[in-house]
Amino acid sequence: MKITLDRVNENFHFKLKNERGHIVDVDSRAEFGGSDLGASPMELVLMGVAGCSAIDMISILKKQRQEITSFRAEVEGERVQVGEAKPFKDIHIVFYLEGPINEDKAVRAAQLSFEKYCSVSKTLEPTATIHYKVVLNNKSL
Template structure:
């Protein structure tokens, strides 16, 4: 696996993966100047995507009729440089038909404890917690 990052101008960069998919990153502090997510926001997007893929996949393997899954990630950063994440909380809203709270909870736990590489890796540096709610479709 590899990516490249190419400077555009200012604090703006475009990252590309080996298959040509791109993401615009911008570290500008002023909202009007930002043309993309910050690198730290992209880390949180990665943990949201990685864990959500697991939750949906595991729930479906448990024969759960999932129709939507939303992950909201909130994080706290250290006040001094390096401003690493110290706490990360992921809340899943899983929507489906006749979902079992137990099955969804198991999917969240398996993702957190066994399968989500991003969550487990960031958990080495920050306290990562999870919660969920089930909503009937």
């Protein structure tokens, strides 16, 4: 896996491209000297956790022939000062699923993602605790 980064402006706006040609804008917020023209690197980390676990969960539920009519997630990260850096300490994810999905299968899909399959969460595991919750058809499980 390889990513290339090109600086776009005199501040912190970058275009990052993967080997398949997909481009992502990265920048810093204005209060930190950026132009706010893209997601911050730490926001991308949270996006990575959300995307990785969503792919896992949908894949698992599809294999179990569960019909997902809607899938959404919200992710929040709490950071802690460690020297000059502020890594994530806790990450909270809520998955919102809709459809005729078995409750136990929905919860098990999330559990399998974080305990076994999601490479992003496994990468963060040594430094951040990931908390997750599944809400199925407006019912918290």
